[in-house]
Amino acid sequence: METNNKDLHAELVVNKMMEKDLFSQWLGIRVLEVKEGYSRIAMEIRAEMINGFGVIHGGVCFSLADSAFAFACNNRNNLSMALDTSINFLKPTYPGDILTAEAKELHNGRTTGLYLVTIFNQHQQQVALFKGTCFRTGRNLI
Amino acid sequence: METNNKDLHAELVVNKMMEKDLFSQWLGIRVLEVKEGYSRIAMEIRAEMINGFGVIHGGVCFSLADSAFAFACNNRNNLSMALDTSINFLKPTYPGDILTAEAKELHNGRTTGLYLVTIFNQHQQQVALFKGTCFRTGRNLI
Amino acid sequence: METNNKDLHAELVVNKMMEKDLFSQWLGIRVLEVKEGYSRIAMEIRAEMINGFGVIHGGVCFSLADSAFAFACNNRNNLSMALDTSINFLKPTYPGDILTAEAKELHNGRTTGLYLVTIFNQHQQQVALFKGTCFRTGRNLI
Amino acid sequence: METNNKDLHAELVVNKMMEKDLFSQWLGIRVLEVKEGYSRIAMEIRAEMINGFGVIHGGVCFSLADSAFAFACNNRNNLSMALDTSINFLKPTYPGDILTAEAKELHNGRTTGLYLVTIFNQHQQQVALFKGTCFRTGRNLI
Numbered sequence: 001m002e003t004n005n006k007d008l009h010a011e012l013v014v015n016k017m018m019e020k021d022l023f024s025q026w027l028g029i030r031v032l033e034v035k036e037g038y039s040r041i042a043m044e045i046r047a048e049m050i051n052g053f054g055v056i057h058g059g060v061c062f063s064l065a066d067s068a069f070a071f072a073c074n075n076r077n078n079l080s081m082a083l084d085t086s087i088n089f090l091k092p093t094y095p096g097d098i099l100t101a102e103a104k105e106l107h108n109g110r111t112t113g114l115y116l117v118t119i120f121n122q123h124q125q126q127v128a129l130f131k132g133t134c135f136r137t138g139r140n141l142i
Numbered sequence: 143m144e145t146n147n148k149d150l151h152a153e154l155v156v157n158k159m160m161e162k163d164l165f166s167q168w169l170g171i172r173v174l175e176v177k178e179g180y181s182r183i184a185m186e187i188r189a190e191m192i193n194g195f196g197v198i199h200g201g202v203c204f205s206l207a208d209s210a211f212a213f214a215c216n217n218r219n220n221l222s223m224a225l226d227t228s229i230n231f232l233k234p235t236y237p238g239d240i241l242t243a244e245a246k247e248l249h250n251g252r253t254t255g256l257y258l259v260t261i262f263n264q265h266q267q268q269v270a271l272f273k274g275t276c277f278r279t280g281r282n283l284i
Numbered sequence: 285m286e287t288n289n290k291d292l293h294a295e296l297v298v299n300k301m302m303e304k305d306l307f308s309q310w311l312g313i314r315v316l317e318v319k320e321g322y323s324r325i326a327m328e329i330r331a332e333m334i335n336g337f338g339v340i341h342g343g344v345c346f347s348l349a350d351s352a353f354a355f356a357c358n359n360r361n362n363l364s365m366a367l368d369t370s371i372n373f374l375k376p377t378y379p380g381d382i383l384t385a386e387a388k389e390l391h392n393g394r395t396t397g398l399y400l401v402t403i404f405n406q407h408q409q410q411v412a413l414f415k416g417t418c419f420r421t422g423r424n425l426i
Numbered sequence: 427m428e429t430n431n432k433d434l435h436a437e438l439v440v441n442k443m444m445e446k447d448l449f450s451q452w453l454g455i456r457v458l459e460v461k462e463g464y465s466r467i468a469m470e471i472r473a474e475m476i477n478g479f480g481v482i483h484g485g486v487c488f489s490l491a492d493s494a495f496a497f498a499c500n501n502r503n504n505l506s507m508a509l510d511t512s513i514n515f516l517k518p519t520y521p522g523d524i525l526t527a528e529a530k531e532l533h534n535g536r537t538t539g540l541y542l543v544t545i546f547n548q549h550q551q552q553v554a555l556f557k558g559t560c561f562r563t564g565r566n567l568i
Contacts, residue, residue: 017194023202026190048168051212052159058208058224060165063201070193070200082200083538084510084559086228086370088398088417090391106413107374111537112509112561114372114413129390129398131415133372133510133559135538225396226368226417228512230540230559232533248555249516253395254367254419256514256555271532271540273557275368275417275514277396301478307486310474332452335496336443342492342508344449347485354477354484366484370512 007035010075014039016142017074024067027060031071037105037113039071047095055092062087064101065117065130072103073113073134077141080113080134091127098122101130111136149177152217156181158284159216166209169202173213179247179255181213189237197234204229206243207259207272214245215255215276219283222255222276233269240264243272253278291319294359298323300426301358308351311344315355321389321397323355331379339376346371348385349401349414356387357397357418361425364397364418375411382406385414395420433461436501440465442568443500450493453486457497463531463539465497473521481518488513490527491543491556498529499539499560503567506539506560517553524548527556537562 011034018024018031033040043064051057065087073080093099100120107114117130153176160166160173175182185206193199207229215222235241242262249256259272295318302308302315317324327348335341349371357364377383384404391398401414437460444450444457453475459466469490477483491513499506519525526546533540543556 019194020192020196021194021199022190022192023199024193048164050162050164051166051209052161052163053221054162057163057165057205058212058227059201059205062204062208062227063199066200066204067193079195082231084228084230085200085204086226086415086512088226088391088415089224090393090398106410107372109374114374126390129415131370131372131413135561228370228557230533230557232535232540248552249514251516256516268532271557273512273514273555277419303478304476304480305478305483306474306476307483308477332448334446334448335450335493336445336447337505338446341447341449341489342496342511343485343489346488346492346511347483350484350488351477363479366515368512368514369484369488370510372510373508 010034010036013075013077013141014071017071027063029067034071034075036076037072037108038103039068040100040102041068041071042098042100045093045095045097045099050095055094058089061119061128064099065119065128068101068103068117069115069130069132072105072115074141079137079139079141081137083133083135085130085132087128087130089128091125093121093127152176152178155217155219155283156213159213169205171209176213176217178218179214179250180245181210182242182244183210183213184240184242187235187237187239187241192237197236200231203261203270206241207261207270210243210245210259211257211272211274214247214257216283221279221281221283223279225275225277227272227274229270229272231270233267235263235269294318294320297359297361297425298355301355311347313351318355318359320360321356321392322387323352324384324386325352325355326382326384329377329379329381329383334379339378342373345403345412348383349403349412352385352387352401353399353414353416356389356399358425363421363423363425365421367417367419369414369416371412371414373412375409377405377411436460436462439501439503439567440497443497453489455493460497460501462502463498463534464529465494466526466528467494468524468526471519471521471523471525476521481520484515487545487554490525491545491554494527494529494543495541495556495558498531498541500567505563505565505567507563509559509561511556511558513554513556515554517551519547519553
């Protein structure tokens, strides 16, 4: 079963990454699903994650998307580095909200890759859109 | 002295923002300089801020830039919301590094604004470039 | 039939825009489909549209996407201005290729909007991805 | 004189590119200055370059910036391909306006590069800001 083996391997890579990823751990990120070039992760917003306006700090939202991106673009065991990333904020979120980030691969090139990450709140409303371009180093992670 | 008064007022706005900005406080951000449409802030990378590769999590770097952006684009006391932001990562950084982010205004429109934030390490090497577009609501912060 | 009327009105707005859009005319853009917040357009790459490497100039590809974006984000008859746009190039294209751009609305806010435009070649391969944020002025086009 | 030789070589590369760049020729682009990792070019907006609102089509503005980017990032004779590019529009421009684009190198990595291009009108007002990330292939142009 080719596909399942690839997805299992992708999961192993992400588990290894998550083990050492202290900031994703601080954020409380849980990995929900991993497939080749794909990831879906979630976290709950805590009081200490707000900015001066009482809503989630943009950097926390970006961090969730960036972790989903990293888990998707590295999971073929080809170490990839973020080059250019962007995020659009569509809706404010608040402490207690549960955010889910889903990373999808739009392009898997030999030397570069392109991913879109959509962040939803617990009401399935889209709260942010992230786009990430990575460079593939060709080195293994595990 | 018109200019000094404006800059003093800008500082008051940022102090007020920073007081309630719990995530910037968690990051250990210190405000170094504030002028109308401008801010310069710094932080030290701690061990808990790394990703699965042992370097700073992209989200932490983005968060620093996003705070500098917020302190620059809101400090005329015109509440402004981030619309589209992007960041390019140029050099990895590590626990113990001191990062400084400088936000400069490229455009101050009635309804929108454009800002560039450059992040340097303690060796004055440029480690990231952030670009932020904001929408001005016309509401006061203080 | 509420929906059809809205889509018909969207078509009227785009027809009016296209009539005066001399550069889209020079590109040879044909409007294939218009719905509220949506557009699909196409063009053929001509010899005079190449860059120094013999492939389509990035600006021509961007122009096609930008027209699709404009036709999608303005067609509720609410004059909207592009703020921040970005494009990723995934595959080179050549004179004789037929490019289709499809613009989809991701967010329709009162003051801003977010759109993704995908460009395909005649083999249904994705050649570029465009993201556009616009500001809504509240003024009518027709 | 090391530096002059490098800049002269950069000029040779750009001349070669420009010779075959039919779309930049159609735009009427004139190369004003080329140095290693740098270019400055200009064009005049013609009537056929407007969009449906009577101002310059965003794609024409992008094209000028994209050519400046290409002339800057390729001129070390290392063939480089645009990955992710973005542009912010700050001020509308009209037929008869003269636009100048200046491309500066922010990062010259072994495999990637980052450039900012600023577009000015004839009144030295900044009308657009472009950011470009490229991938270096290692192949020669001339």
